[in-house]
Amino acid sequence: MRMWRRFFGHWQGWLGLLLVGSFLALAVFAPHLAPPSDPDHPSDFKVVGRKTDQIPHPPNDLSPLGTASGQFDIFYSVVWGTRSALRFGLIVAGSAAVMGVLVGAVSGYAGGRGSALTLRFTDAFLAFPVIAGVWLFQSIMFPSAIGADPTPLMAFLAESNITPVMVALIAFSWMPYARLINTGITRLKMADFVLASQSLGAGRRRLIFRHLVPNSISPAIVLLARDIGGMVILEAAFVFIGLSSGGPWAEMLVNNRNWVIGIAGNPLTYWWVYLPPTIALILFGISWNLLGDGLNDALNPRDR
Amino acid sequence: MPPLLKYIARRLLLVPITLIIITLTLYGFAMLVPAEQRAQLYWPSNLSPDQMTAEQEQKIVERIVHQRGLNDPFPVQYLNWLGNMLRGEWGWSPNLRVPVLDYLQRRIPVTLELTLFAMLLFIPLGIVSGVIASLRHRGRVDHGFRATAFVATSIPPFILGLMMISVFYVGLRWFAPGRLSSDIEILVKSPAFHAYTGLVTIDGLLNGRLDVTKDALLHLAMPVIVVAALPWATVARVTRAGMIEESGKEYAIAAQARGVSQRSIVWRHTLRNTLSPVLTASALSTATLVTGIYVVEIIFNLKGVSEMLTGAARFTALDVAAALGFAVYSALLVLVIMLLLDILQAVFDPRLRERIDA
Numbered sequence: 001m002r003m004w005r006r007f008f009g010h011w012q013g014w015l016g017l018l019l020v021g022s023f024l025a026l027a028v029f030a031p032h033l034a035p036p037s038d039p040d041h042p043s044d045f046k047v048v049g050r051k052t053d054q055i056p057h058p059p060n061d062l063s064p065l066g067t068a069s070g071q072f073d074i075f076y077s078v079v080w081g082t083r084s085a086l087r088f089g090l091i092v093a094g095s096a097a098v099m100g101v102l103v104g105a106v107s108g109y110a111g112g113r114g115s116a117l118t119l120r121f122t123d124a125f126l127a128f129p130v131i132a133g134v135w136l137f138q139s140i141m142f143p144s145a146i147g148a149d150p151t152p153l154m155a156f157l158a159e160s161n162i163t164p165v166m167v168a169l170i171a172f173s174w175m176p177y178a179r180l181i182n183t184g185i186t187r188l189k190m191a192d193f194v195l196a197s198q199s200l201g202a203g204r205r206r207l208i209f210r211h212l213v214p215n216s217i218s219p220a221i222v223l224l225a226r227d228i229g230g231m232v233i234l235e236a237a238f239v240f241i242g243l244s245s246g247g248p249w250a251e252m253l254v255n256n257r258n259w260v261i262g263i264a265g266n267p268l269t270y271w272w273v274y275l276p277p278t279i280a281l282i283l284f285g286i287s288w289n290l291l292g293d294g295l296n297d298a299l300n301p302r303d304r
Numbered sequence: 305m306p307p308l309l310k311y312i313a314r315r316l317l318l319v320p321i322t323l324i325i326i327t328l329t330l331y332g333f334a335m336l337v338p339a340e341q342r343a344q345l346y347w348p349s350n351l352s353p354d355q356m357t358a359e360q361e362q363k364i365v366e367r368i369v370h371q372r373g374l375n376d377p378f379p380v381q382y383l384n385w386l387g388n389m390l391r392g393e394w395g396w397s398p399n400l401r402v403p404v405l406d407y408l409q410r411r412i413p414v415t416l417e418l419t420l421f422a423m424l425l426f427i428p429l430g431i432v433s434g435v436i437a438s439l440r441h442r443g444r445v446d447h448g449f450r451a452t453a454f455v456a457t458s459i460p461p462f463i464l465g466l467m468m469i470s471v472f473y474v475g476l477r478w479f480a481p482g483r484l485s486s487d488i489e490i491l492v493k494s495p496a497f498h499a500y501t502g503l504v505t506i507d508g509l510l511n512g513r514l515d516v517t518k519d520a521l522l523h524l525a526m527p528v529i530v531v532a533a534l535p536w537a538t539v540a541r542v543t544r545a546g547m548i549e550e551s552g553k554e555y556a557i558a559a560q561a562r563g564v565s566q567r568s569i570v571w572r573h574t575l576r577n578t579l580s581p582v583l584t585a586s587a588l589s590t591a592t593l594v595t596g597i598y599v600v601e602i603i604f605n606l607k608g609v610s611e612m613l614t615g616a617a618r619f620t621a622l623d624v625a626a627a628l629g630f631a632v633y634s635a636l637l638v639l640v641i642m643l644l645l646d647i648l649q650a651v652f653d654p655r656l657r658e659r660i661d662a
Contacts, residue, residue: 127590129598130591132630135613135631136631137333140337140624237460240462241614253463
């Protein structure tokens with residue numbers, strides 16, 4: 001109970017929860033808020049009007065936030081974009097967290113040389129810029145590019161819509177989790193309650209997953225909340241520089257970039273083509289950050 | 305040997321270890337690609353496939369696969385490749401039609417210049433603004449600072465860059481994109497202008513051509529600000545938090561009681577104890593900094609190391625040599641920056657140097 005009071009004690013906590021909740025609601029009720037043209041196979045984009053019309057139209061009755069070049073409905077894609085953003089953020093940050101927690105837990109429990117070696121690996125990965133990893137995975141993961149039969153792993157990844165960017169981000173973002181858990185477990189290993197449980201005959205697995213991990217996980221949860229927003233923004237940056245394809249928010253920004261830069265004098269002339277997805281992206285990042293701050297207040301009160 | 309040198313020597317030893325771990329992982333991933341594609345990594349740099357027929361090329365590929373043992377077990381292949389890299393043979397990029405290392409080497413000055421000025425901006429500015437915010441703890445300045453830092457961390461760099469371009473380049477026309485104005489560029493490429501370092505700002509000074517330096521700085525201003533925004537917020541936040549904590553400690557209160565001036569307490573005592581965690585935080589986020597630099601380079605059309613990404617990634621042909629070379633080169637860049645930050649930290653923090661002797 002005290003934990004929740006601390007969570008709602010600062011404005012960061014409840015505002016973050018409110019914003020994240022709104023994004024979740026947008027994603028769940030997307031079919032009602034922005035009905036797709038084909039309800040059985042909803043796509044990320046919807047055309048209202050003539051597709052050959054290259055001039056973006058300002059907000060009107062047909063499209064609440066106007067249309068982009070080619071008459072793509074902005075509102076529709078902003079709403080449906082929450083789905084892919086949430087999916088991307090949760091899968092990538094979640095997998096990275098699980099991987100990092102496992103590495104950190106096992107190495108922290110093993111201690112000694114094993115722990116030192118793992119930490120060396122972790123630090124080496126920390127010195128690697130993720131953008132290069134994205135490119136590397138981009139080039140090795142596509143069977144079509146290789147011209148060979150896909151291996152079972154690649155076929156599975158392609159089938160479940162796991163993109164190279166996701167794999168790269170997971171492979172190069174687990175390190176902070178491993179460090180946090182490793183430190184936590186190393187500190188807790190000799191605590192009385194752990195020794196007591198051990199002397200009662202608790203096995204290794206029980207010690208790690210029932211006692212050590214739950215008691216050192218809270219900083220990792222805070223980091224996870226912040227990472228979910230961060231990953232989506234990173235993906236958008238990679239899409240923007242042409243390194244990959246991505247969710248509707250980023251695609252909208254890329255496809256319409258000329259309407260931002262190309263108009264001499266006043267960048268606000270075609271504000272509706274780029275401001276909605278931009279604001280959606282920034283708000284998405286901020287809301288998870290605020291939620292992380294709130295969780296930090298609740299879970300690590302001494303950090304304040 | 306003075307402790308600082310000893311520290312540097314020990315720290316230098318870590319670089320190859322880290323590099324071995326990184327390259328092991330990278331080559332492990334590259335093993336997922338058919339051996340014929342990995343032949344790019346050993347393509348002789350004096351032999352361009354452009355003048356060859358497809359059959360000739362195929363023959364050379366087969367010879368490389370055979371000679372270099374590209375179907376051998378992983379450890380053998382890895383050591384072969386590592387040796388090749390150490391000899392400066394980084395392979396041939398089929399998309400860019402150039403040797404990989406050549407391509408990267410020619411573009412590193414642009415990236416280094418951006419990195420250098422961004423660091424010269426965000427480290428001092430972050431420290432000073434963090435100190436000022438901590439002195440006005442919970443005051444109006446502090447709140448303003450926290451809001452600015454929040455905005456700087458929340459706006460994705462590529463969106464900030466886009467906004468800057470639309471306001472300052474297109475709207476106000478204060479700056480122009482690219483690295484140099486066209487007339488200055490012609491001058492820099494002419495034989496009269498001697499390229500000492502490749503960094504145009506410094507070369508301009510060395511050549512006594514202040515107009516070149518000024519032009520380069522004007523072109524750098526916006527990209528540097530976009531790159532520096534996020535790390536500035538990190539440095540300033542850590543400084544602020546550290547300063548608030550240190551100023552409550554007994555030594556600081558004792559100094560105050562002895563009548564030491566506020567200025568002296570802050571700049572000579574508490575700040576020195578705060579700098580160490582600040583530099584650690586910067587060193588840990590170096591990889592993020594480099595990713596940010598690449599993104600900004602691409603958005604502002606500065607043709608730095610990241611040009612390889614935009615140049616080669618768009619093509620469909622599998623380009624292991626370019627992707628792998630780019631990855632190793634980027635890791636090297638990160639390691640060099642981290643090393644510098646660590647050495648800087650040891651200069652400020654005697655505890656780091658002395659610990660090795662003990």
